[in-house]
Amino acid sequence: MPNMETTEIIKQTKDSKSCQETHHSHEQSQLSTSLSPLPHSSAAEVEPILAEDRNAAPEQDSVPKTSTLSFDSSSVFSYSSESTRSSLSFDTESGTEAGYGESLSPSVPLGPGSGDVPRRKERKKRSRCGTCEPCLRKISCGRCSCCLNRRTGHQICKLRKCVQLRKRRSHLPASPGAKESECRHFGMTDGDTLVTQDS
DNA sequence: TCCAACGTTAGC
DNA sequence: GCTAACGTTGGA
Ligand SMILES: [Zn+2]
Ligand SMILES: [Zn+2]
Numbered sequence: 001m002p003n004m005e006t007t008e009i010i011k012q013t014k015d016s017k018s019c020q021e022t023h024h025s026h027e028q029s030q031l032s033t034s035l036s037p038l039p040h041s042s043a044a045e046v047e048p049i050l051a052e053d054r055n056a057a058p059e060q061d062s063v064p065k066t067s068t069l070s071f072d073s074s075s076v077f078s079y080s081s082e083s084t085r086s087s088l089s090f091d092t093e094s095g096t097e098a099g100y101g102e103s104l105s106p107s108v109p110l111g112p113g114s115g116d117v118p119r120r121k122e123r124k125k126r127s128r129c130g131t132c133e134p135c136l137r138k139i140s141c142g143r144c145s146c147c148l149n150r151r152t153g154h155q156i157c158k159l160r161k162c163v164q165l166r167k168r169r170s171h172l173p174a175s176p177g178a179k180e181s182e183c184r185h186f187g188m189t190d191g192d193t194l195v196t197q198d199s
Numbered sequence: 200t201c202c203a204a205c206g207t208t209a210g211c
Numbered sequence: 212g213c214t215a216a217c218g219t220t221g222g223a
Contacts, residue, residue, distance in 0.1 A: 124208080124217095124218095125209060127210085127216085127217085128217095145202070150215090150216095153202090154204080154205075154216060155215095155216070156215080156217085165216090165217070168218085200223100202223080203220105204220090204221085205219085206218090206220095207216100208215105208217075209215085209217090210214090210215085210216100211212100211214085
């Protein structure tokens with residue numbers, strides 16, 4: 001285990017939860033932090049979180065090289081276009097829709113217990129791009145639902161969720177409504193600021 | 200429609 | 212083998 005942030009977070013979360021919730025009142029502002037309309041200064045976003053490294057996960061942004069291929073150079077801020085994913089992504093899903101797509105066919109002679117792979121459940125997991133703002137985030141907010149339910153949810157902090165992964169690569173090429181759904185899926189629309197914001 | 204949980208995959 | 216995280220499903 002490289003750096004089980006979870007453990008820490010959980011530990012802290014558990015702990016802090018008891019007391020942390022008790023006080024609070026100002027730190028939450030970090031939640032909104034980045035995600036600003038303009039992702040230029042990448043330094044601005046991390047600060048707020050860092051300020052509160054309580055449960056923040058000091059992850060060393062170990063991006064799964066899988067996606068670190070070499071396209072990021074330009075995709076850093078190009079993700080705005082959902083089309084980006086299809087362009088570079090892995091051929092696996094590009095055309096046939098993942099390598100499990102065909103497996104769906106009942107006629108496939110895979111056999112009942114073909115232990116080849118997951119019959120069809122989960123196509124193929126993508127990995128974070130490592131270049132988008134969320135990916136660059138080194139610490140989890142520790143307050144979003146994902147952070148709070150990490151144990152059962154098995155999800156990364158919403159603030160750290162890769163923008164690419166946020167987009168559910170549905171079978172559709174690029175539906176207008178889909179986009180929104182995707183964004184909304186995470187509690188954000190576009191250049192929004194995620195939760196909090198005021199109150 | 201959104202959120203939470205589960206199962207499974209992927210990296211270390 | 213373990214942990215982290217993505218994808219899918221179910222429930223509210
Ligand atoms: Zn979080
Ligand atoms: Zn990313």
